[in-house]
Amino acid sequence: MKRLGKLANRLADAARQLSLPLVGAPPAAPMVQRAGHRLMRLDGIFVEYQLCRSDRRTIGFTIDRRGLTVTAPRNVPEARIDAALGERADWLLRKLDEWRERAAHAERRAVRWEHGGSLPYLGEDLLIRVDHGRRAPPRREGRELRIALSAEAPTEEVRERAQGWLKSEARTLFALRLAHYEAGFGIAPRSWALSSARTRWGSCSANGSIRLNWRLVHFPPHIVDYVICHELAHLREMNHGPRFWRAVGELYPDYERARRWLRSREASST
Ligand SMILES: [Zn+2]
Structure with a gap:
């Protein structure tokens, strides 16, 4: 019985998990x-x-x-x-x-994962530059992302390597921004992780852990900040009521504009 109770709790937690959908909720x-x-x-x-x-x-x-x-x-x-x-x-x-x-x-x-393709990174375009030669970790040089591959590498590898780089950038950047806002808010998540969800930018579960979609790293830094603040505010208010939005506003006063930005971006990409 005890184990069943635990499972039921876990399911209830998952069900209570609040997510930030890719488009804003309809009014x-x-x-x-x-x-x-x-x-x-x-x-x-x-x-x-x-x-x-x-x-x-x-x-x-x-x-x-x-x-x-x-x-x-x-x-x-x-x-x-x-x-x-x-x-x-x-x-x-x-x-x-x-x-x-x-x-x-x-x-x-949206992204041509190939030499000459451009890749949105924190709201700016990086040019993908593939160098054939010795395989090396991707590195950014100014407005270019340089990816060194062997000449026989399949084209698919450009995407894999570039995404790997984006994820590691996301991990570093999101950790810094989370630490920044936690300090001001006085509440920290129990844990956080990157997600690859297709349908949401971020989520906060009832057990206090936050997930952030690595693809947010494509967007301008203030949009990343908004999503982080949105999920942190859920640590205080597990709902989308007026008190929740007040908590978001404490952390990120201009949240309405960021919400509109996320919505319009989705509308234009369909
Ligand atoms: Zn939410």
């Missing part, structure tokens, strides 16, 4: 209440979804880059909702995969 329509995220298993795969209660009569599903949203009548018990999801498991899992693929494709299109 709450009247009659629709944002009731948080839930987690369930479909064909052995954990699927997180946003549950919204509304005055509609049937259970409806929406899948977009934010993931799965389920809208259900107010009086339908959660077990019935899970059963309805289970009935459509094949379709839901296929659609979720398609969205993930689409997001991956959009990124591949």
